Amino acid sequence: xxxxxxxxxxxxxxxxxxxxxxxxxxxxxxxxxxxxxxxxxxxxxxxxxxxxxxxxxxxxxxxxxxxxxxxxxxxxxxxxxxxxxxxxxxxxxxx
Amino acid sequence: xxxxxxxxxxxxxxxxxxxxxxxxxxxxxxxxxxxxxxxxxxxxxxxxxxxxxxxxxxxxxxxxxxxxxxxxxxxxxxxxxxxxxxxxxxxxxxxxxxxxxxxxxxxxxxxxx
Amino acid sequence: xxxxxxxxxxxxxxxxxxxxxxxxxxxxxxxxxxxxxxxxxxxxxxxxxxxxxxxxxxxxxxxxxxxxxxxxxxxxxxxxxxxxxxxxxxxxxxxxx
Amino acid sequence: xxxxxxxxxxxxxxxxxxxxxxxxxxxxxxxxxxxxxxxxxxxxxxxxxxxxxxxxxxxxxxxxxxxxxxxxxxxxxxxxxxxxxxxxxxxxxxxxxxxxxxxxxxxxxxxxxxxxxxxxxxxxxxxxxxxxxxxxxxxxxxxxxxxxxxxxxxxxxxxxxxxxxxxxxxxxxxxxxxxxxxxxxxxxxxxxxxxxxxxxxxxxxxxxxxxxxxxxxxxxxxxxxxxxxxxxxxxxxxxxxxxxxxxxxxxxxxxxxxxxxxxxxxxxxxxxxxxxxxxxxxxxxxxxxxxxxxxxxxxxxxxxxxxxxxxx
Numbered sequence: 001x002x003x004x005x006x007x008x009x010x011x012x013x014x015x016x017x018x019x020x021x022x023x024x025x026x027x028x029x030x031x032x033x034x035x036x037x038x039x040x041x042x043x044x045x046x047x048x049x050x051x052x053x054x055x056x057x058x059x060x061x062x063x064x065x066x067x068x069x070x071x072x073x074x075x076x077x078x079x080x081x082x083x084x085x086x087x088x089x090x091x092x093x094x095x
Numbered sequence: 096x097x098x099x100x101x102x103x104x105x106x107x108x109x110x111x112x113x114x115x116x117x118x119x120x121x122x123x124x125x126x127x128x129x130x131x132x133x134x135x136x137x138x139x140x141x142x143x144x145x146x147x148x149x150x151x152x153x154x155x156x157x158x159x160x161x162x163x164x165x166x167x168x169x170x171x172x173x174x175x176x177x178x179x180x181x182x183x184x185x186x187x188x189x190x191x192x193x194x195x196x197x198x199x200x201x202x203x204x205x206x207x208x
Numbered sequence: 209x210x211x212x213x214x215x216x217x218x219x220x221x222x223x224x225x226x227x228x229x230x231x232x233x234x235x236x237x238x239x240x241x242x243x244x245x246x247x248x249x250x251x252x253x254x255x256x257x258x259x260x261x262x263x264x265x266x267x268x269x270x271x272x273x274x275x276x277x278x279x280x281x282x283x284x285x286x287x288x289x290x291x292x293x294x295x296x297x298x299x300x301x302x303x304x305x
Numbered sequence: 306x307x308x309x310x311x312x313x314x315x316x317x318x319x320x321x322x323x324x325x326x327x328x329x330x331x332x333x334x335x336x337x338x339x340x341x342x343x344x345x346x347x348x349x350x351x352x353x354x355x356x357x358x359x360x361x362x363x364x365x366x367x368x369x370x371x372x373x374x375x376x377x378x379x380x381x382x383x384x385x386x387x388x389x390x391x392x393x394x395x396x397x398x399x400x401x402x403x404x405x406x407x408x409x410x411x412x413x414x415x416x417x418x419x420x421x422x423x424x425x426x427x428x429x430x431x432x433x434x435x436x437x438x439x440x441x442x443x444x445x446x447x448x449x450x451x452x453x454x455x456x457x458x459x460x461x462x463x464x465x466x467x468x469x470x471x472x473x474x475x476x477x478x479x480x481x482x483x484x485x486x487x488x489x490x491x492x493x494x495x496x497x498x499x500x501x502x503x504x505x506x507x508x509x510x511x512x513x514x515x516x517x518x519x520x521x522x523x524x525x526x527x528x529x530x531x532x533x534x535x536x537x538x539x540x541x542x543x544x545x546x547x548x549x550x551x552x553x554x555x556x557x558x559x560x561x562x563x564x565x566x567x568x569x570x571x572x573x574x575x576x577x578x579x580x581x582x583x584x585x586x587x588x589x590x591x592x593x594x595x596x597x598x599x600x601x602x603x604x605x606x607x608x609x610x611x612x613x614x615x616x617x
Contacts, residue, residue, distance in 0.1 A: 001214060001217070001266075002308075003307075003308040004218060004221070005221065005263075006308035006309055006311075006312055007308055008221045008222070008224075008225050008259070009312055010308065010312050010315055011225045011228070011229075012224075012225055012228045012255075012259075013312070013315050013316065013319070014315065015225075015229055015231070015232040016228075016232075017315070017319045017322075018232050018235075018236065019231070019232045019235045019236075019248070020319075020323070020342065021322075022232075022235050022236050022244075023235065023244075024326060024335075024339060026241070026244075028241065028298075028301075029332075029334055029335055029338060030241055030294055030297055030298050030301075031241055031244070032335050032338040032339060033294055033338055034235075034244065034245060034248055034294070035338065035339065035342040036338070036341050036342055036345070037248060037249065037287060037290060037291060037294070038235075038248060038252065039342050039345045039346065040283060040286070040287060040345075041249075041252040041253060041255070041256050041283055041287060042228060042252060042256075043345050043346070043348075043349060044256060044279055044283055045224065045228070045255065045256045045259045046349060047349060047352065048256075048259060048260060048263055048276065048279065049221070049259065049263070050349075050352060050353075052263050052266045052267060053309075054309075056154075056352075056355075056357060057267065057268065057272055057275075058357045058517050058518040058519075059352050059357060059360075060272070060275050060276060060279060061275075061357070061361060061510070061517075061518065061519060062348055062349075062352060062357060062360045062361055062364060063279045064275070064278070064279050064282060064506060065348075065361055065364045065365055065506075065523070065527075066345055066348065066364055067279060067282040067283040067286055067287075068282065068286065068499075068502075068503060068506060068527065068530070069345070069364060069365065069368065069369040069530065070283075070286060070287070070290065070345075071286030071287070071289070071290045071495065071499060072369055072373065072499075072530045072533075072534060073341050073368075073372055073373070073376075074290035074291075074293060074294060075290065075293065075492065075495060075496075075534055075537065075538070076372070076373040076376050076377065076533075076537065077294075077338065077376055078293045078294060078296075078297050078492070079482070079492070079537045079538075080376045080377050080379070080380035081297060081380065097310075098309065098310070098313045098353055098354070099354065100414060100415065101310075101313050101314065101317055102313070102317065102350060102353065102354055103411075103414035103415075104317075104411050104414055104415075105320055105321060105350070106410070106414075107407045107408075107410035107411040107414060108321055108324075108407050108411070109320070109321070109324050110406065110407060110410055111403040111404060111406050111407030111410075112321075112324050112325065112328055112403070112407075113324075113328075114402075114403045114406060115328060115399055115400060115403040116327070116328035118391075118395075118399040118402075118403070119391055119395070119399050120328070121391060122333055124333045124337075124375065124378060124379055124382060125333055125336060127375065128327060128333075128336055128337060128340055128375065129327075129328060131340070131367075131371060132324055132327060132328070132340075132343075135343075135344075135347050135363075135367065138359075138363075139347075139350065139354075140410060140414065142351060142354045142356055142359065143354070143414060145354070145356060146354045146355060146356075147417065147421055147423075148421060148422065148423030148424070148425055149355070149423070149425065150421075150423045150425040150426055153355075153425050153429070153440055154355025154356075155354065155355045155356055155425075156423045156424055156425045156428075157424075157425060157428045157440035157441045157443065157444045158424040158425075158428055158444050158448070158449065160356045160358060160359055160441050160444075161358075161441050161444035161445045161449060161452075161453075162449075162452070163356070163359050163362075164358060164359055164441070164445070164522060165445075165452055165453065167359070167362050167363060167366050167367050168362070168366060168456055168459070168460060168522060169456060169459050170367075170371075171366045171367070171370060171371055171603075171606075172459055172460055172462075172463030172606065173463075174371055174374060174375075175374055175463055175467060175606045175607065175609075176463055176466045176467065178374050178375065178378045178609070179466070179467045179470050179609050179610055180470065181378065181382070182378060182381060182382075182609065182610070183470045183472075183610070185381070185382055186472070191382045282502065285498065285502075286495075289491060289494065289495040289498070290495070292491050293491055293492060293495070296491065
């Protein structure tokens with residue numbers, strides 16, 4: 001079971017890596033910012049698998065931190081990329 | 096090759112890369128970024144020391160681990176200081192460069208190294 | 209019982225890994241930023257959910273399991289809103305997108 | 306090669322590739338975005354080195370707060386800096402020099418010392434009297450408490466340094482971005498939803514730090530991050546830096562730590578030692594006060610110098 005979980009972790013890490021390279025090549029900074037989102041989910045999955053595989057439950061806390069900070073990074077990115085928070089909201093009405 | 100050695104070599108490579116970026120990038124913000132790479136590389140090497148000192152039923156020696164935590168906080172403080180210095184330089188001179196030919200901004204971002 | 213739970217874990221984790229694959233394929237193949245964002249967040253969140261589900265029988269009840277589930281809910285919540293913000297930024301910078 | 310080994314190899318390859326990307330990326334802004342992803346991966350590397358406390362700190366401070374700081378700076382400097390590089394000769398010389406440094410460090414790593422030096426048994430021996438279960442917390446608050454105290458002082462000095470760069474006309478003003486967003490909208494929604502959860506996580510981190518990985522730093526950093534989310538979403542203004550409450554919060558943690566440390570002269574064996582039987586409650590008091598102070602200080606450091614005066 002342990003090697004199966006680790007194999008799954010390697011697989012997901014490989015998927016994250018493939019995604020990362022696509023994302024880093026992406027034409028805009030927004031594409032790159034997706035990398036953080038990718039690591040928020042993929043990294044959390046890898047950490048959860050590791051936590052069970054190596055039997056250190058505290059690793060789940062790191063996954064929790066990753067999830068929290070992926071959102072934090074996205075918020076700072078959006079506000080700093082658009083100049084002001086009000087500008088970030090402008091697009092709301094255009095649908 | 097065990098995990099500790101592998102991450103140690105990774106840390107050594109990261110430290111070299113960070114140093115290279117610190118020297119060759121002329122943009123101050125990139126220098127600060129490279130300084131952080133250098134920092135994580137060094138911390139990883141220290142983490143290997145901790146991992147090799149695993150004893151008394153622990154996965155690693157807690158003393159180097161605690162020192163790395165302290166180091167991360169201090170590296171953040173230095174980064175924040177460097178960023179604020181850079182922003183002030185920009186506000187004063189309208190330029191964010193360390194090139195003495197362009198602006199007289201002696202050694203702003205180097206304060207963090 | 210043990211065997212049944214192990215098979216459940218294996219199936220769920222493998223399913224989760226498959227959705228991560230699907231997400232990455234979408235990321236690699238889709239033509240523009242918004243569709244890539246769509247592929248990334250939907251497939252990966254489902255993948256994480258399945259991985260979490262598969263790991264549930266292997267962690268301590270009930271607190272460990274609760275923490276595991278809360279990680280997933282957390283990623284769902286923050287991921288959904290953060291992706292909205294990013295997508296709106298794309299829309300604002302390029303209204304044609 | 307075992308599965309665990311294969312995982313490590315994959316992780317190291319990914320880390321190195323991303324680090325190269327950070328160094329050679331053309332625009333500063335994209336380099337910083339990539340750096341944030343890099344920091345999250347380094348956290349996974351720390352987990353593989355069995356240093357979960359460090360992984361938490363790296364994820365929180367190394368990636369989260371540092372990334373936020375640099376993103377903000379890059380946005381303000383956008384378009385002003387030419388991404389020039391130095392000449393080819395210097396780059397080759399620098400590359401050779403750095404390769405030598407890396408090879409030297411690698412050689413040290415590859416030749417492990419004959420006698421393994423470890424302080425783990427000593428740290429563990431110090432642990433039971435403190436009542437703590439997490440050896441790293443034991444090192445931070447008992448075994449090497451002096452370092453921890455000084456590190457708080459470094460954090461305070463960083464804040465003083467940041468504030469001292471305030472232009473005269475803005476002294477006592479409000480740091481952080483101008484708030485002009487409405488109370489509704491996606492960002493405000495996130496900023497209303499995330500902080501309550503984040504505060505729960507912060508309390509949990511601080512509390513669990515006594516027996517499991519976590520502690521005042523990690524908790525304080527989460528607090529700082531949540532505070533910043535609220536400020537940049539425009540729900541709440543940053544406080545002006547001349548408020549007494551702000552200064553009190555910044556100082557209270559280190560002051561209590563120092564006070565209990567000095568009381569050690571009278572009541573225990575000396576500076577920063579705890580009276581027998583009271584170690585755990587005292588450490589908890591120090592940790593809670595430090596969490597608050599670290600949260601406020603990190604937040605203020607990340608927000609930078611005052612940008613405008615308070616509205617009268």
